[in-house]
Amino acid sequence: MIRNIIFCFFLIYAEFCFADSIPNIQVENFSFYVDSGNLKLNGILCIPSSSQISEKKVVIMQTPPYPSDADYHGMYSELAEVFAHSGIASLRFENRAKNLNISGEEVTMYNQADDLHDAFLSLKRDRRFATYKIGLLGHSEGGSAVAIESSKNNDIAFAIILSSCGIKGTDFIYYQSTLRIDYLKLHSIQDKWIRKEIWDKIRIIERYNSPTIIQSKLKEHDAMLYNDSVFRIKAYGNMTLHQVYKQTLDKWANPHFIAVTKYDPKVYYSKISCPIILLYGKMDEWMDWKDNADGIEKIFIDIKKRNYEILRLDSINHSYCKCDVYTPFFTSISHMKSKNIEYSTSIWRKIINWIATLQ
Incomplete structure (x- = not known):
């Protein structure tokens, strides 16, 4: 009996002491329609507790066109958790190739941009997010979709683009x-x-x-x-x-x-008015990180854009894993096939810090 009382007291004490260190994060399913209402995509909302929210922001995450669930090989689920711990809500969702059980060859970055727009509209219709600043995040070709949507939608508050095309297709x-x-x-x-x-x-x-x-x-x-x-x-x-x-x-x-092949980043990046951060890993095995980063920077310099930042990251590959030796994609195991991915979480902190600077 005494042992049970002591144990209960310990649980209450632990809950009291560690309440602030264990964030109260609400995770829920969130579905929305795309393609003129003909297709429903299933997503996951990750919402921090109201006590953690200093300024209301939510990030919508888009994958490349190839079939992927909402977690995107663990990258987006990990990002969602990091965002939530910093008081930022997020929405990640399965892409249409995954939903339709088709290959990525049948889906374009323009389809992906349309899906981002529909996700944006769905969040705006949710009264909980009516006053939130909504930003977009995309990796690889998902970043091109973010650029396309951000260039057309002036209500996008900010854009985060990871290792995306910055030169002509x-x-x-x-x-x-x-x-x-x-x-x-x-x-x-x-x-x-x-x-x-x-x-x-x-x-x-x-x-x-x-x-x-x-x-x-x-x-x-x-x-x-x-x-x-x-x-x-x-x-x-x-x-x-x-x-x-x-x-x-x-x-x-x-x-x-x-x-x-027909994609021209200048058409879209030159029209983006919101703050934007782009990240490129110097060990990228899929693309020439320097040419692509420099390509975007030249576009911004030409149009005299000021509210942007481009980070060139040492020892980071296309998958945002730590990598000290460059190995091109045809000699290395793709992150799409690896089951034990360890992302460089310090990079996610750089993104959080940048978001914190936005007014």
Whole structure:
């Protein structure tokens, strides 16, 4: 009996002593409709207790187009917790590729931007968030979606973009497509042919707007190369022309790839009026962090934008994990497949500190 009384007293004492160190965070499901009401996306709201909220802010987080649940491999669930501990609410949600059980090739950054807009409107209709400042956060191609929505919606209070495209899509695609050749320092005649073939296909996508015409021109290009017996043997081996067509169209003519290739960040970043912070890891295995960071900065300098910050982070890769040795994506395990991801939480603190400076 005495032991039970002592134990109960200890529980009450612990609750009293540690109440302030264990935040009261409310987590709830939050669904909203996109695509003109034809599709419902399921999300998760994370709301700190009223005692923790110094200034009412909520962050909507967007993933890249490839299928992902609301947690986005743990990155967004971890961010949501960090935000909540700092008095900031957040909304993260499954993307439409995940919801529809389709590949990311069928979803574009413009679809993603539309989904962000619908999420924004849904939060504004919720009376709890009527007076909140709503910001957006996106990683990788999700960052492009944030830029697109922020450029059109003057009610966005702030934008947070992690490792996103800052150069023209044509250059971005060429870099990713030739990274293996550059990294391995390959200079054979075959490698030069491959470079030229890549540029030729990029130019076709850049020149034409109709997907049907793009497909037709890509097939014409493949047929021309296939008829060159020397190139055919070196590049295609025993593949039939039909197999070559399918390989090309699957990669180069899907809506997602076309949208990325045609993307011009200047069109959108030059119209963003809200405060914005961009982060790039110097060990990024998927993109040239310097060219992309410098590309965005040049846009802002040209338009004399002042309310921005660009952080170039040492020893951080595309996934925002600590990384001391650069390893390109084709030689490393993607964060999309890793089950034991340890994000660099010090980076999240930099974001929190920046948000705290906003008026």
